[in-house]
Amino acid sequence: DAKTTQPPSMDCAEGRAANLPCNHSTISGNEYVYWYRQIHSQGPQYIIHGLKNNETNEMASLIITEDRKSSTLILPHATLRDTAVYYCIVRAANFGNEKLTFGTGTRLTIIP
Amino acid sequence: GAVVSQHPSWVICKSGTSVKIECRSLDFQATTMFWYRQFPKQSLMLMATSNEGSKATYEQGVEKDKFLINHASLTLSTLTVTSAHPEDSSFYICSAPGYGGNYNEQFFGPGTRLTVL
Numbered sequence: 001d002a003k004t005t006q007p008p009s010m011d012c013a014e015g016r017a018a019n020l021p022c023n024h025s026t027i028s029g030n031e032y033v034y035w036y037r038q039i040h041s042q043g044p045q046y047i048i049h050g051l052k053n054n055e056t057n058e059m060a061s062l063i064i065t066e067d068r069k070s071s072t073l074i075l076p077h078a079t080l081r082d083t084a085v086y087y088c089i090v091r092a093a094n095f096g097n098e099k100l101t102f103g104t105g106t107r108l109t110i111i112p
Numbered sequence: 113g114a115v116v117s118q119h120p121s122w123v124i125c126k127s128g129t130s131v132k133i134e135c136r137s138l139d140f141q142a143t144t145m146f147w148y149r150q151f152p153k154q155s156l157m158l159m160a161t162s163n164e165g166s167k168a169t170y171e172q173g174v175e176k177d178k179f180l181i182n183h184a185s186l187t188l189s190t191l192t193v194t195s196a197h198p199e200d201s202s203f204y205i206c207s208a209p210g211y212g213g214n215y216n217e218q219f220f221g222p223g224t225r226l227t228v229l
Contacts, residue, residue: 032216034216036218038156041203041223041225042222042223043116043118043205043207043220043221043222043223044156044205044207044218044220045220046217046218046219049216049217087155093216098144098146098209098218099146099158099161100146100158100207100218101158102148102155102156102157102158103155104155105155
């Protein structure tokens with residue numbers, strides 16, 4: 001699986017959009033970009049994933065650059081409950097390859 | 113959505129004892145489950161892949177005789193930390209891939225905090 005690079009920490013004001021970048025310059029054509037987050041002392045939670053098109057769900061939006069070498073997770077209206085470590089993971093989505101390799105992630109702090 | 117539970121949520125034991133942690137998929141079947149370990153302020157480290165009906169697959173550097181994994185049924189995997197020592201104190205988390213052919217989402221348990229005295 002391709003390696004990802006994320007900033008170690010970010011702050012965002014409550015109510016504003018939180019934009020979390022991820023670099024995955026060695027991504028392969030069959031690899032997806034996944035985002036998970038981990039609130040303190042809990043198990044990680046799936047947020048969103050995408051291949052090459054931008055994706056949106058009830059939690060967030062995922063913007064993937066045209067060359068797929070980087071992406072941005074957007075939390076449109078951050079709340080205090082969004083304070084967590086956010087992990088960007090790249091892997092091929094196929095049966096037998098479900099394991100996730102976590103990097104160091106970005107610690108997002110939402111400021112009141 | 114699918115739910116994965118872990119039991120116990122926390123455990124304190126004496127050095128040299130063994131501790132069993134259970135991971136259950138509550139509303140779906142999981143032929144594969146994953147076990148992670150997380151030390152304070154660090155990321156999750158994959159320990160092993162638990163396979164129903166066959167032996168677990170361990171990541172490099174993880175002692176299979178110390179961390180015994182048994183995938184007894186399609187909804188239960190157990191991790192036994194044998195002869196635990198203080199350095200085994202950690203947050204242990206299990207996960208299971210999505211059901212119905214959805215390989216894109218994994219469901220994580222709430223974690224078990226192990227403290228070895």
